[in-house]
Amino acid sequence: MDTRTALLAAAAAVLVVSAVGVVAAPDALDDPREETERPGDLHVAGVVVSPGEVRGETAELRLGVDLRHRGPPVENVTVRHRAIGADSGLLVDETTVDVGTVDGGGERTINGSVDVEREGGYRIETVVFADGERRESRTTRVGGVAALTPDYADTRVGFTEGNVWPTVAVSVREADNTTATLSVSVSVTNRGDTASEPLDLRLLMRQAESNVIADEASETVGSVRPGRTDTVTMTVEVPANYNYYVDAALWSDDVLIDETQGVANLNPRETISADETVEEVEFSVEDFAGGDDAAGGADGADAGAPTGDGSTEDGTPGFGPVVALAALLAAALYARRRA
Structure with missing residues (x-):
């Protein structure tokens, strides 16, 4: 047998052995990278x-x-x-x-x-x-x-908020030197999409100087249609020649829904005005994008700077009565020495 024939025979033997190995162990030639499946x-x-x-x-x-x-x-x-x-x-x-x-x-x-x-x-x-x-x-x-409004107080009915039309209107029906009979009208608006359930409207007449309740009244507010305003009128009797705060509140099953305030000025020499406190808080959600530089920006740059009225931002006045008095005393001493 020549060399060429021997090499061909050896190659054929190798192929036969490889084929038998593949059949006997099919996983022998698998790609090792495929042994672990890629996670989802x-x-x-x-x-x-x-x-x-x-x-x-x-x-x-x-x-x-x-x-x-x-x-x-x-x-x-x-x-x-x-x-x-x-x-x-x-x-x-x-x-x-x-x-x-x-x-x-x-x-x-x-x-x-x-x-x-x-x-x-x-x-x-x-x-x-x-x-x-x-x-x-x-x-x-x-x-x-x-x-966020609690579920027990979640209602779209409340006192009317208008620029001209008063939420609480007070008129005098009868008056003498001792007592005054007042007619108080309160406006209630339904801002929801459905008719409201009946609510209780309670009224307190509070004397301005003493905070003593001079009289009180209550009335049921019937069902108010969506987008409509209903006016409820009550009568109270108070001592004459005094000024009063008219405190009104809406209640639903003893839960305070809304409140407002008006005034009744019966003292011609002195008047009062309703307290006005406005505080707006909004529920907000945002993705976290990192904190701002607390030391920089407009807020940090102007800290402690004087304001236009001669006072600093902490409320300390630039010129007060003590400084003015000291200036007057200094001027008087100076004039006396010149004399």
Whole structure:
């Protein structure tokens, strides 16, 4: 047998042995990179925060996490929510939602919630785990929780807020040297989409200087149609020649719904005006984008700068009566020495 024939025979033998090995052990030639399957991908597409049940001291924040999946199924998925005080940094509430197996691709919403106190702001930290391993996280900032109205006081009926038409109107029906009979009309508006339930309107006539209740009255406010205003009129009798605050309040099953104030000036030599206090608080939700530079910006640059009226921002006047008196004394001493 020549050399060429021997080499061909050896090559044929190798091929036969390789074929037999492949048949006997089919996994022998598998790509080692395919031994571990690529894990599925989980991504938080967005987090939506909405008010849930609002109680007297606490409120429920409902959290909807849009979870996007791609690739092979992912098992043992959980979503953890933590509510952390924005100012204190303390953990307020923590909940975990067991999702289970996520497959099929696409996007799904995972619902959860946390309970917080109705004051201040909070940082909501949402983390997605798979088999105990952190996969994705998202932080959302919530503010103005105090502006949420408790469920027991949630109504669209309240006192009318107009620029010209008075909410509380007082007129004198009868008067003499000792007593005055007053007719008090109060306007109530339904700002909702459905007719309101009957409410109780209570009125107090409070003497301005002493805060003594001179008289009181109550009346039932019937059903008010959506977008309509109803005027309720009551009669009270008070001592004449005094000034009074007219305190009005709307009640529903002994729950205070709304309140307002008017005045009745019966003293011709002195008048009073209704107290006006306006405080606007809004419930807000925003993605956490990092803190601002507290030392810079317009607020930091102008700190302590004098204001246009000669006083600093802390309210300290630039020229007060003590300074003026000292200037007068100095001028008098100077004039005396010249004399």
